[in-house]
Each structure stands twice: as C-alpha cells, then as structure tokens.
Amino acid sequence: MTTTAPIGAGTPADPPAARRTGGRDRAVLRRIRTTPSTGFVFVLPFLLVFGLFMVWPVVQGLWMSFTDTSLALRDTAFVGFDNYTEALGDPDVWSSLGNTVFFTAVSSVPLVLVALAMALLVHSGLAGQWAWRLAFFAPYLLPVTVVTLIWTWLYQPDLGLGNQLLTTLGLDSVGWLSDESVAMWSIAALTVWWTVGFNFLLYLAALQSLPSTFDEAAALDGAGAWRRLWSVTLPQLRRTTALVAMLQVLASLKVFDQIYILTKGGPNGSTRPVLEYVYDVGFTGYRLGYASAISYLFFALVIVVSLVQLRLFRQED
Amino acid sequence: MSSRPPAQEMSAASDPVRRLSRRRLLRHTVATAGALLAAAPLSGCASPASASGASSLSVWDLFQGGDGMLMDDMIEAVSQGAGGFDVDRTILDWGPSYYTKLAMSAAGGRASDVAAMHLSRLAGYAPGGLVDPFDLDLLAEFGVTHEDFTPAVWARTQHEGTVYAIPLDVHPFIVFYDKEAAETAGLLDSSGELAPMGSPEAFLEAGRALAEATGQAGILFGHVTDTAQSWRLFAALYAQTGAAFTLPDGGPPKIDVDAAVRVVTFMKQLFDGRTNPNDLDYNGALAAFTSGRGGMAMLGEWELPTLKKAGIPLGAAAFPQVFDRPAVYTDSHSFVLPHQKDPDPARRREAHRYVAEMLKQSLTWASAGHIPAYQPVLAEPEYTALDPQSSYAEAAKAAVLDPPNWFVGAGSNFQNRMCQPLQSALLGNTSAEKAVRQMVREADALLRQPNPVA
Numbered sequence: 001m002t003t004t005a006p007i008g009a010g011t012p013a014d015p016p017a018a019r020r021t022g023g024r025d026r027a028v029l030r031r032i033r034t035t036p037s038t039g040f041v042f043v044l045p046f047l048l049v050f051g052l053f054m055v056w057p058v059v060q061g062l063w064m065s066f067t068d069t070s071l072a073l074r075d076t077a078f079v080g081f082d083n084y085t086e087a088l089g090d091p092d093v094w095s096s097l098g099n100t101v102f103f104t105a106v107s108s109v110p111l112v113l114v115a116l117a118m119a120l121l122v123h124s125g126l127a128g129q130w131a132w133r134l135a136f137f138a139p140y141l142l143p144v145t146v147v148t149l150i151w152t153w154l155y156q157p158d159l160g161l162g163n164q165l166l167t168t169l170g171l172d173s174v175g176w177l178s179d180e181s182v183a184m185w186s187i188a189a190l191t192v193w194w195t196v197g198f199n200f201l202l203y204l205a206a207l208q209s210l211p212s213t214f215d216e217a218a219a220l221d222g223a224g225a226w227r228r229l230w231s232v233t234l235p236q237l238r239r240t241t242a243l244v245a246m247l248q249v250l251a252s253l254k255v256f257d258q259i260y261i262l263t264k265g266g267p268n269g270s271t272r273p274v275l276e277y278v279y280d281v282g283f284t285g286y287r288l289g290y291a292s293a294i295s296y297l298f299f300a301l302v303i304v305v306s307l308v309q310l311r312l313f314r315q316e317d
Numbered sequence: 318m319s320s321r322p323p324a325q326e327m328s329a330a331s332d333p334v335r336r337l338s339r340r341r342l343l344r345h346t347v348a349t350a351g352a353l354l355a356a357a358p359l360s361g362c363a364s365p366a367s368a369s370g371a372s373s374l375s376v377w378d379l380f381q382g383g384d385g386m387l388m389d390d391m392i393e394a395v396s397q398g399a400g401g402f403d404v405d406r407t408i409l410d411w412g413p414s415y416y417t418k419l420a421m422s423a424a425g426g427r428a429s430d431v432a433a434m435h436l437s438r439l440a441g442y443a444p445g446g447l448v449d450p451f452d453l454d455l456l457a458e459f460g461v462t463h464e465d466f467t468p469a470v471w472a473r474t475q476h477e478g479t480v481y482a483i484p485l486d487v488h489p490f491i492v493f494y495d496k497e498a499a500e501t502a503g504l505l506d507s508s509g510e511l512a513p514m515g516s517p518e519a520f521l522e523a524g525r526a527l528a529e530a531t532g533q534a535g536i537l538f539g540h541v542t543d544t545a546q547s548w549r550l551f552a553a554l555y556a557q558t559g560a561a562f563t564l565p566d567g568g569p570p571k572i573d574v575d576a577a578v579r580v581v582t583f584m585k586q587l588f589d590g591r592t593n594p595n596d597l598d599y600n601g602a603l604a605a606f607t608s609g610r611g612g613m614a615m616l617g618e619w620e621l622p623t624l625k626k627a628g629i630p631l632g633a634a635a636f637p638q639v640f641d642r643p644a645v646y647t648d649s650h651s652f653v654l655p656h657q658k659d660p661d662p663a664r665r666r667e668a669h670r671y672v673a674e675m676l677k678q679s680l681t682w683a684s685a686g687h688i689p690a691y692q693p694v695l696a697e698p699e700y701t702a703l704d705p706q707s708s709y710a711e712a713a714k715a716a717v718l719d720p721p722n723w724f725v726g727a728g729s730n731f732q733n734r735m736c737q738p739l740q741s742a743l744l745g746n747t748s749a750e751k752a753v754r755q756m757v758r759e760a761d762a763l764l765r766q767p768n769p770v771a
Contacts, residue, residue: 068767068769070445070769070770071417071420071421071424071769072420072424072441072442072445072446072447072769072770074445074446074769074770074771092762156598156600156601157541157596157597157598157601158594158596158597158601158605159601159604173596175541175596175744177541177542177598178541178542178596178598178740178744179744179746180741180746262542263542264542264544264733265733266542266544266733266736266737266740267541267542267737267740267741267744268737268738268740268741269737280730283413283417284413284416284417284728284729284730285724285730285766285769286420286441286445286723286769286770287766287767287769290766
C-alpha cells in the first residue's frame with residue numbers, strides 16, 4: 001500500500017493485477033502446504049519446549065538412575081544397576097508401591113461410578129441443571145491446599161465434623177487419619193469429592209451427544225427406564241467409560257500432593273504412595289540417583305498398566 | 318476430548334505433580350501470572366539481582382508469622398546508622414522444602430550470603446560442602462567468640478573441628494501450664510512456679526490432678542499425623558534416662574532398647590486416653606489448651622506468642638525431669654554461610670559482621686520465646702524481666718539435640734520415621750516393645766543407605 005513504490009511493479013493500484021497477485025499467493029501457499037519442512041517450522045517452538053522440558057529431563061533422569069548423584073556437592077560415579085538392585089530389595093519401595101496400587105483401586109472405581117451416576121442424574125432432567133453442574137464440578141476447581149485444609153478440619157479427631165456426627169449418633173469416633181486401616185480410605189473419599197467433577201463433565205458431554213433415536217425407539221417398544229439405561233444408554237457410553245477409566249487410573253497412580261499435605265505418608269507409612277517415597281529419598285534425603293531409579297521402575301509399571309488397559313478396551317470395542 | 322493427554326501424564330512419573338490437565342494448567346498459569354503481578358511492587362526487596370544493588374547482603378530464612386516480624390525488626394535495627402547493612406531478605410516456607418532449596422542453591426554455588434539453619438541439620442550440610450566455614454578470627458573482631466555460647470550448643474556447630482554455624486537461639490521443647498489449674502492441683506512451689514516432678518509416677522499423678530482441676534484433660538499433647546512432636550517428646554525423655562542414642566555411619570544404631578521401651582511405656586501411660594487424650598493432632602492440642610480444656614501442654618517454646626494471646630494465666634517451665642537426669646530436647650536456629658563458588662572476601666567479611674550484629678539483637682528475638690544462644694544477652698536485666706521466658710532459660714544447659722548424622726534434624730525423614738511407630742504406640746495400636754523395635758529398624762535402614770553427602 002505504499003505510495004513510494006515504483007509504478008509497474010505490480011502495486012495494488014491495479015485491481016486485476018492485485019487479483020493475479022492473490023492468485024499467485026494462493027499457489028505459493030498451496031506449494032508451501034505440501035512441503036513437509038514448512039509444517040516443521042510451525043511445530044518447532046513446541047518441539048523446542050517439549051525437548052527441553054520433557055525429553056531432555058527424561059533422558060537425564062534415566063542417566064541419573066545409573067549414577068549415585070546427590071543433591072549435595074560431591075563427585076558423581078556411575079554405579080550401573082546398583083540403584084535398581086537396591087530399589088527391588090527395598091521394602092519401602094514395595095510397601096509404597098502397594099499403597100499406590102491400593103489407592104488406585106479404591107479411588108478409581110468410585111470416581112468412575114459416582115461420576116456416571118451424577119451425570120445420569122443431571123441428564124435425566126433434574127430441575128436447576130446449572131446448580132447441579134456447578135455443585136458437582138466446583139470442588140474440582142479448588143487448589144489442593146484448600147481441599148486438604150477443609151478435610152483436615154472434617155477429619156480432626158477431637159473437634160472435626162466427622163467424629164462429632166458419629167459421637168452424636170452414639171457411635172465410636174474414628175481415627176480418620178490416624179488409624180492405619182482407615183487413613184487411605186479417608187484420602188480416597190477426599191479425592192473422590194475433589195476430582196469426581198472432571199469425570200462427571202466427560203460423562204455429561206457424552207450423554208448430551210448421544211442420539212435420542214435409540215432411546216425413543218426403545219421407549220416406543222415399551223422398555224422401561226431401567227431397561228433403557230442398561231440396554232441402550234450404558235452400551236453407548238462404553239467408549240467414554242473406557243476413556244474415563246483409563247485417565248482415572250493414570251491420575252490415581254500419580255497420587256501425591258493431598259497425601260503429602262494431609263498425612264505425610266502416615267500413620268506408620270500406610271498412606272505413603274511411591275511418589276512420596278521418591279520425593280523423600282530424592283529431595284529430603286538428597287539421593288537423586290536412587291530416587292530416579294525408583295521413578296523409572298514406577299514409570300515402567302505405569303506404561304504396562306496403560307498398555308494392558310488399552311488392549312482390554314480395544315478388545316471390548 | 319481428553320484434556321489429560323496420557324503421554325504427558327506418564328512423563329510426570331519422575332515428578333511429583335498430581336495431574337496435568339489443560340484446565341489445571343490454565344488455572345495455574347493464571348494464578349502464577351496473578352501472583353507475579355501482585356509481587357511486582359515487592360520484587361525490589363525480594364530478588365538478589367534487583368534495584369537494591371549488588372552490594373546488599375542477601376539472607377535466606379524460614380521465619381514466618383511472629384518470628385518473621387521480629388526478624389524484620391532485628392534487620393531494621395542493624396540496618397540503621399553509618400555502619401548499617403543493606404539487607405535483601407528472602408523468606409521461605411519452613412520444612413523439608415526449605416532445606417531442599419537451601420541445598421540446591423548451595424550446590425549451584427550461587428547461594429545467599431547468609432542463611433538460617435537448624436543446628437540439627439548441620440551434619441547433612443557441612444560434610445558435603447554445602448555450607449562454608451566461619452572465620453572465627455573475623456567474628457572475634459566483631460566481638461563474638463565461642464565463650465559467648467554454652468558448650469552443649471557450641472559443640473554442635475562444628476564438623477571435624479571447623480565451625481560451620483553460629484547459633485542465634487536455643488528453642489527447647491517445654492511445658493506450658495495453666496497457673497490456676499496447676500495451683501488447684503497443688504503443683505506449684507512457694508514462688509508460684511511449677512515444682513520439680515522427680516519421677517514418672519509424680520508426673521502421672523500431676524496429669525490426674527490437673528485433669529481433676531480443669532474438669533477435662535490433664536496434659537495435652539498433639540502428635541497425630543505430626544512428623545516431629547512424638548520424636549521431640551521421646552528424645553527428651555530418653556535422654557533423661559542417661560542412655561545414649563547414636564547413629565554411627567553404616568549402622569547399626571546404638572540404642573538402649575530397655576531404656577527406650579521404658580520411655581515409650583511411660584508415654585503410653587501418660588497419654589492413656591482418660592486423663593490425657595491420646596488422639597490429638599497438633600492444632601487440636603493447641604486449641605484445647607488455649608480454650609482451657611487442659612491443664613498443661615507439651616509444646617515448643619515458639620508457641621509462646623500464640624499462647625500469650627489466648628488470655629489464660631500462662632506459666633512455662635523447662636521440660637520436667639522425671640527420669641534419672643535433667644535433659645531437654647532442643648534445636649537451635651543458626652546462621653550459616655551457604656556455599657558460594659567464588660565468595661567475594663569483602664562480602665564474606667560483611668556476612669560475618671552481620672551475624673555478629675544480629676546476635677547482639679537477641680533480646681528482640683527472645684521476646685518470641687526463644688532462648689538466646691548468645692549468653693551475654695541472658696545476663697541483661699531486660700532478659701531476666703521477660704516472663705515466662707526466663708523461667709525456662711536453664712533448659713539450654715540440659716539441651717539435647719538429634720544424634721548427628723546426615724539424614725537427621727528438623728524437617729527430616731528421620732524424625733518422620735521415628736514418629737510413625739510412636740504414634741501407633743500412643744494410639745494403642747501397638748506395644749512399646751514393637752514400636753521401639755520398629756524405630757531401631759527404621760534407623761538401621763537409614764544408616765545402611767550410602768551416604769550422599771560424604
């Protein structure tokens with residue numbers, strides 16, 4: 001659009017020329033689009049960040065797991081598989097891994113089922129839809145510190161609401177966070193309350209995108225509400241269930257922060273997940289090399305679990 | 318459809334982050350941006366490379382709340398006048414995270430000029446070179462020598478004969494009591510102070526008498542889900558038996574199992590769930606004491622400012638001697654010089670002068686309840702006038718710190734792992750013998766790890 005441009009150089013003063021230029025541009029663009037290297041330019045920023053903050057740490061962590069790297073200033077030596085041998089023989093690795101698996105089992109099932117139940121309830125046309133959606137999803141928006149603060153009060157042994165209710169009903173009070181056989185369940189309950197909203201949204205979205213024709217047809221054929229739920233709605237939700245279950249298991253396996261803040265892994269190590277053990281060993285205990293080895297063992301386990309899940313769901317489909 | 322891409326989820330296995338969803342990421346980004354914006358006007362005094370210039374002395378500490386404000390007052394006091402300092406203070410959250418950050422900054426060689434550290438953590442920092450030694454001649458030039466500290470505390474400032482820490486205070490685990498309840502229970506001497514106990518039986522009896530006096534609990538102690546309290550109590554009582562608890566490198570730990578069982582048995586008797594509740598957490602015990610639902614509470618002296626505000630007739634005393642000899646579990650806030658790769662001699666000199674000047678402000682620090690480690694302050698009439706601080710000042714003489722080793726100290730795994738079996742025992746889930754056996758096992762497991770700082 002510049003006025004100082006020499007005349008005859010295809011300036012936009014000439015409309016047909018401009019159209020022609022535009023046509024040339026489109027042709028150029030088409031050529032660019034078909035060149036794979038140009039696409040690469042567009043993803044380069046992402047690849048740089050991905051490589052710098054994802055791939056490189058993963059590689060370096062793997063290398064670290066074969067050394068005795070310490071947080072303190074000292075020479076690092078290559079120790080081969082020593083860290084892995086130590087980890088496999090470390091009872092704390094196995095007990096914390098067991099805790100993680102236990103937590104995953106007792107949290108994932110309700111997180112899927114409760115989310116489904118809530119989504120079905122809301123979808124069934126309850127009055128005040130927005131209020132239910134907000135109420136079910138709101139806890140998910142809270143930061144972990146707030147969530148644990150609320151539940152610390154609820155679980156407080158002496159003044160907490162939980163035990164107040166129980167004693168009012170004439171029942172014995174419960175050591176929510178201090179009884180080894182109860183603590184993990186308490187944390188699972190908190191986690192369900194806190195994060196079920198996300199799965200609920202996934203289910204709700206899926207329910208809303210289901211075609212109503214099948215349901216209507218079944219209703220015309222005289223199928224009752226339960227029959228339609230079991231034979232029409234749930235089978236159609238299978239793919240969503242597979243997705244929700246898979247994401248949930250992965251998320252539950254990585255449990256760390258609410259436990260770290262609430263119980264620091266107690267009582268007696270009964271709620272210490274494997275990631276907390278990694279943190280304890282690596283950061284509080286300075287042994288970064290050994291901590292890396294434990295996290296790579298766990299990494300391997302997570303990959304196996306995801307592959308198995310993927311295979312299971314594929315067969316179902 | 319998924320906002321939690323599995324590929325990214327798995328990669329976080331080496332990283333203790335719960336989950337990385339787009340929503341969460343967005344929320345965190347917004348929160349971080351907000352925090353940055355909010356912090357912008359403050360950054361002038363928070364970042365070492367800021368407007369305050371390269372000449373300002375950077376200090377790190379973990380003092381928040383009342384302690385943090387007193388630290389501010391002390392810094393302000395030493396900053397005034399011609400010889401004043403230009404101090405750039407960074408406050409970090411206390412606990413394992415503070416020590417991780419301190420270690421990492423020192424490992425990077427670009428740490429602050431001065432930092433605060435619990436003396437009990439020194440054994441994890443000095444051998445690995447994470448802290449630099451003090452120049453005692455330089456300190457003497459500024460008027461501070463080893464004679465200004467009690468031998469019990471000074472002995473812990475060294476590693477292989479070199480001094481790496483200068484203690485600011487001694488902060489013991491003590492007892493606070495309700496003066497009226499103690500009076501009714503007949504536990505006070507003629508001068509209105511808590512009379513010596515002398516035996517485990519006398520202490521148990523005192524608990525019962527206090528429970529009767531308050532109509533509710535006798536002695537309060539919060540330990541549930543706490544990672545230090547039970548250990549503090551155990552360590553105090555165990556040291557009173559005269560037995561040694563040492564952690565030689567490579568193990569096994571040297572613990573007098575009989576004495577330890579005796580102590581845990583006594584703890585179980587003391588907190589039997591009748592006159593003394595056995596299931597309180599830290600805040601629960603604090604709340605119960607401040608609301609008059611107990612006659613005595615076992616706490617650190619650092620709770621003094623909180624308790625003073627509660628409006629109960631407050632008394633404080635060194636931890637009662639119930640076994641063979643006086644001993645009080647203690648730690649000490651100290652100044653250290655975190656490792657720097659190329660320390661500037663002039664700055665180092667300033668760091669020494671700063672530490673010396675801060676020690677001379679100890680009276681301000683004592684108002685929070687801490688016992689000044691710098692002895693000349695204890696002799697000042699202003700300190701003797703502090704009540705109830707002066708009534709437990711003698712605790713510094715019977716100070717017992719954690720057995721030195723790289724993995725022990727404030728906010729450490731060791732304290733947490735010792736607290737777990739003790740909690741089970743106090744809750745009645747396990748016997749004293751089993752708890753002690755587990756403590757020995759845990760200590761042994763920690764000792765058998767390769768030492769990452771040697």
